[in-house]
Amino acid sequence: MGVEPGRVHFSWISSAESTKFVDVVKKVTEAVRAVGPNQKFVKKELKVA
Amino acid sequence: MKYIRIDKAQWAQGLAAAEKAYRLFGPVREGAMLNFAALAPGQAPDLDGLNTRMSARSVVYPQSEILFEYTVDPNDPDGNVLKEAPAPAKPAAAVGIRPCDAYSFLLVRRNFDAPDVKDVYWLRNYEATTFIGLACDHPGSTCFCTSAGCGPYSEQGLDVLLQDAGDAYLAKILTDKGAAFLAAAGWFTEAPADSEGCFSAGKEAAEAKITSTVETDRLAEIPQMALYDANFWEDIAFSCINCGTCTYLCPTCWCFDIQDEVRGKHGIRERNWDSCMFPLFTLHGSGHNPRGQKVQRVRQRFMHKLKYYVDKYGDGIQCVGCGRCIQYCPVNIDIRKVCQLMNRFGQDAACKVA
């Protein structure tokens, strides 16, 4: 739908896979940081006129 | 009455001049559809089509309108101060508005400009707008304006009425506001002496083309509760999907919802059109919904337009006969049929819609 590639990630992580969880979170935050702040689903601050 | 002749060769030039003093609105082609919207600089209104999909209502009463903003940040110099939306710097002009849409503002005004309560936002926009109407020489098959209190050459609610005269528009000046707009556009050419005749001939011809009507003569005399309890509502309401098409396309629907949108310490209050077709419209904070069923909502819409309004103001129905709800209802609920059922209530032995 036009959301930047790299903003959405899917992973299977078992509750026993703590190191995988850490790895995935690191990778996801890096990838999302590279894409930059999400502008598309956030309203601009509304003002009168 | 004063008439001005506007050569079509001077039309664009005049609008360009008027644009300096006015915010111009008019029919605009958007894809396959004609809509009433703000004109871009230099854009000419499209006056060739039938009526616009959305009515001209939004010129005075936008679908979403911010009323004021505020911040509750104590460090902000404007903290806890309510900042009202400023009035637009320039007045507006609705160019090419159809007489039915112009007339609708007079009906709606009863709600927003009541003796005891004034809606400042609506009134401010309404009073700042000049209505340059275009007479309907080719009304559509679902236009029933002549039986709904106006007509293809109706002057009610207009400041100028234009008639398409081939290579020119004839302009009938109805108010000082209208004269001021024509002056701002630089249109001063006096029209030929027979202009009045052109208008009355055009009026007669256009009215003769209107084939669609509503019956309203008995609506006032039938008791409210009798109509409310009438046996036809279930049949009328069955197909309704409770969308907002009829209410949003209607020039005379006025209901709105007030919303606050807040981000951090900053917020705005806005009002948005609402629709009596939506269950949420009447949902109480308690969870109770007095109009929780579809049949109740459908009945409310028709009773409001064709009975409560009639009783409250004693000046006809809350409908101008533009036919939009008939044209665009996804399931073909037809206000003409409903009006006939209501008007003939108690007369027809069999009350069937079909």
Added chain:
Amino acid sequence: MIAYTDKIRDIARRLLKDCRVETVIGFRNGSMPMMNEPCFIKNVDDVDHLIWDGNCGINLANYLTNRTDKIAVVAKGCDSRNIVTHIIENKIKREQLVIIGVPCKGMLDKRRIKAMAPGEVTRVVEDGESVRVCGAGFEKTYPRKDMLQANCAVCIHRNPVIYDELVADPVPEQQNVDRYEDVRAIEAMSAEEKWTYFENLLAPCIRCYACRNACPLCYCPTCFVDESTPQWVGKSQNPVDVRTFHFLRAYHCAGRCTDCGSCERACPMGINMRVFTKKLEKEAFEQWGWEAGLSLDQRPPLDTYRPDDPQDFMK
């Protein structure tokens, strides 16, 4: 079409007379060209109001939700698939229904016919394989197959998949149809192009919710856009809210949509919002080989787990 109408009336008359159903849900003549109105018939004397032609595009499964009476319902291919979905999702019981199946030849695209006409369309007559469009000062004849709704043109389930009575012999199903040409065109766009495309697509939306309300799948007691405690979506014309509504609604239809086209048909602003649901329909087909509403015995892919479910998108 007249044969269909007569047969529908015969069946309805018989069902009502024999007290097999309390209500028959079908279509009656509309007051506008290319419009018929969904209606209910309870009385044998009113059966002749029922009609059938190429203007019965509204999906009647929408009128069955949570009903408790015994109903006969007129159903073309897509309606029947939505009835199956309704039964699977417990919105109606199979035992309550007598399904009057209509082998469908496609519905007329009223929007396109109006747009092509040189003036206001006042009458449209279907005559076998052609359609005559009339208005003030014009009369044009088109091949019927060129005037079908976009979803009907690519339909491969024209015959009802479930029925108790059939009003005519099944029609041949369309072969070698490319169902997803439009979806592929969008898939080929870059993220930025897609965004712009959808932005323009949704620009005319007035949030009347006709698309949602015409959809048999949208039966939630309270839609997420109507929730007020908490309120998830703003009520204004802000594009963020408009977009959120359309995107989320489409996702709620994933693996359930039968591409009946009611949403587009209902839209007063002419928005082709089927591109959203079609993309999801395509995914359901390609990932799970699933087409919604074909069988009462299969659970939809999104409420079943299979070890071989595709998971290439998982890391």
